[in-house]
Amino acid sequence: MIIDSLRGLERYLNLHSKFEKVFSYIIKNDVHKLEPGEYSVVGKDIYFTIWEGEGKGMEIPKLEVHDSYIDIHLLLEGNETIGFRDRSRCNGEGIAYDAEKDIAFLEEMPENFISLAPDNFAIIFPYDAHAPLIGEGKIKKAVFKVKM
Numbered sequence: 216m217i218i219d220s221l222r223g224l225e226r227y228l229n230l231h232s233k234f235e236k237v238f239s240y241i242i243k244n245d246v247h248k249l250e251p252g253e254y255s256v257v258g259k260d261i262y263f264t265i266w267e268g269e270g271k272g273m274e275i276p277k278l279e280v281h282d283s284y285i286d287i288h289l290l291l292e293g294n295e296t297i298g299f300r301d302r303s304r305c306n307g308e309g310i311a312y313d314a315e316k317d318i319a320f321l322e323e324m325p326e327n328f329i330s331l332a333p334d335n336f337a338i339i340f341p342y343d344a345h346a347p348l349i350g351e352g353k354i355k356k357a358v359f360k361v362k363m
Contacts, residue, residue, distance in 0.1 A: 216299055216345070217338040218329050221289075227338065233261055233361050237287060246357045247291050256359075263359040270295065270350035278305065278321040278344040282312070284360040286339040288347060290331040292355035297337060298325025298346035305344050317360075 217227060224238040240256050251267045270293065280302055288297065305323045312319040325346050331337060339345050341363065348354060 216329070216340065216343045218331070219336060221334045221336065224336075230338075231285065231361060233257070236261055237359050237361060241289065241357075246289065247355075249357075260362040261359065263357050265291075265355070265357055267292075267353070267355040270352060270354045271348045272351060273349065275325060275349060276346045278323055278325060278346050280305075280307075280319050280321060280344050281317045281339075281341055282319075283314075283317045283341075283363055285341070285363065286345075287336055287359040287361065288331070288339060289336040289357040289359070290333055290354070291357060292333055293353050294350050295331045295347065295354050295356065296328050296349040297331065297339075298328050298349060299339075300324070300326045300344045302342045302344045 219226065224241070228235045228238065236257060246265070249265045251265045253262060253264050255262045275298055278300060300323055305321045310319045310321060321344055329337065
């Protein structure tokens with residue numbers, strides 16, 4: 216997992232061949248003004264969802280993992296805490312994986328937490344089990360999905 220602010224985007228362009236398109240899109244488009252919904256950058260290779268709603272309070276949601284996509288969570292409004300745990304430290308046996316939605320939910324609890332403020336982002340790799348949307352009040356975020 217990588218945590219930074221929008222000012223640090225260029226540091227990560229070489230980590231994945233598709234990151235430059237994501238970061239270029241963010242720079243050229245004001246994602247802060249978009250309404251909730253799904254948007255395409257490059258078909259299903261790179262797309263994102265604008266999510267807006269109330270945080271889940273201090274209740275920690277189940278850890279989620281993805282096999283086919285890297286997530287880039289960009290906080291647009293509010294404050295959000297994301298719990299995380301290295302996937303190799305989780306029990307993955309017998310867990311139902313939804314291939315269409317590229318998600319599985321795990322029973323373990325996060326071992327660590329990070330906090331995001333507006334214009335902070337977290338790059339979440341398939342080996343990062345994560346529990347998003349922890350926090351009070353309104354949260355608005357863009358979650359970019361980058362095909363591996």
